[in-house]
Amino acid sequence: MNTSMSTKGSPRDRVTGTPFTRGLGILVLAGMALLIVLGLFVSPADVNQGESVRIMYAHVPGAWLAYLAFIVTAVSSAAYLWNRTRSLTWDRIAGASAEVGVLFMGISLITGSLWGRITWGTYWTWDARLTTTAFLFVTYIGYLAVRGLGGTHQQRARRSAVLALLAVLEIPLVHFSVELWNTLHQEASVAGRGTNVDMDGLMLFTLFLGVVVFTLMYVWLVLHRQRSLTLDDMLDDSGLDNALTARRAEGMKR
């Protein structure tokens, strides 16, 4: 690749890309294509739900990876708060992961709503699973807003880290809501307490593929977003430096 300084910011310069993320990106695209083929065409229709079961291959991995993203945010936040590992890199990983988690949770909510319309007969209802999920979603939008409140990078990191450690406690509540209360939403199919997986083999394989593809997407998105957040922070700092330099220069003239 071109290493000269003149290409900075030009379309040819893959700013946040590295050979690793480029390879990962190709893998993601191939995985997406395979998931579409298996999810939409090869996997069978369900005996009760018919074709609508195909939405599961986007809905369930979206929800799981959102959980994972929020857990990563909590772990990175703890790493920031701990004196011996304190680094703004952890804070930016936490922020990037939460953002991708909100994206995936949004995808899961919308696809779940479409799935609900054709199986339950309604887009939305206030049962325990849907209500706790909505609360989780709103909490992490709030987390992202808190990150945008301003102050120094360290103030942002400290505030949001504390919030992330509290917010992650909602995840068990969301996951086990279908077992704690009567819900319209079905119980966990794969990761439930004491459930035997009761799913057709090819359906289970397609769901597994969906989880793999969403995991790869997650890693790609978080790496790039973490790097773009690093650039933003550097820009903030350099903006400050530039302003100081400019003002020093003015002071010299007088």
Add this chain to the structure above:
Amino acid sequence: MDNAGFIIASYIITFGAVGAYAIGVIRRSRKSSRDIPRDQRPWL
């Protein structure tokens, strides 16, 4: 396919949202990288 519209829409929304977000991140980082020398990127 029954409910093809709903099913295909859910796939388009899923991959469309991820794609749009990815493009947004790349664009923003390209913009902010204009004032930052390439050799300052810690991941290179």
Add this chain to the structure above:
Amino acid sequence: MSHDLNDDDIGTSADSLDLSPRAVTPRQQRKRRPWPAIIVLVLVVAAGGIVLTKFLTSAIDYYCNVNEIGAKSGCEAGHRLRVQGVVDKGSVENDGVTTKFDMSFGGVTIPVTYDGEPGGIFKECIPVVVHGILADGVFLGDRVEVKHSNEYKAANPNRVKNEGSTSEGTACSQ
């Protein structure tokens, strides 16, 4: 924090500089008054309040099972209920305006009347949640939600053909 920059960011050498007011760049302005984040936070708190209210009033014990009507607290007949049961085999009648069916759970059966045709994957032998009110032993529903299970089986065209118009019994094979 009404100054445009923080002390620790600017460094000690700033004292000797001319700090008279000057045009603020858009970037600095955004940093000082993060209105978008504040507006989002206000909306988040409001939405969180609504969701929490819904959780306390609706989400905890979303429905009563058929056999819990009048037996469990909160499931008394006479006010609006959401009732869960399995649609009895062979009980579904639709005259184009009203759908009537029987719904059972835990050995108790109630007749249901619903103005319209239930949506979703409604059919016999499937669990449903009906919103409505119990009057004279008949449940008058105004909303039907199909509660499908977490079992996923490939649809087998041959098996579907064998079912259908064979038995009139109320037992579902599941």
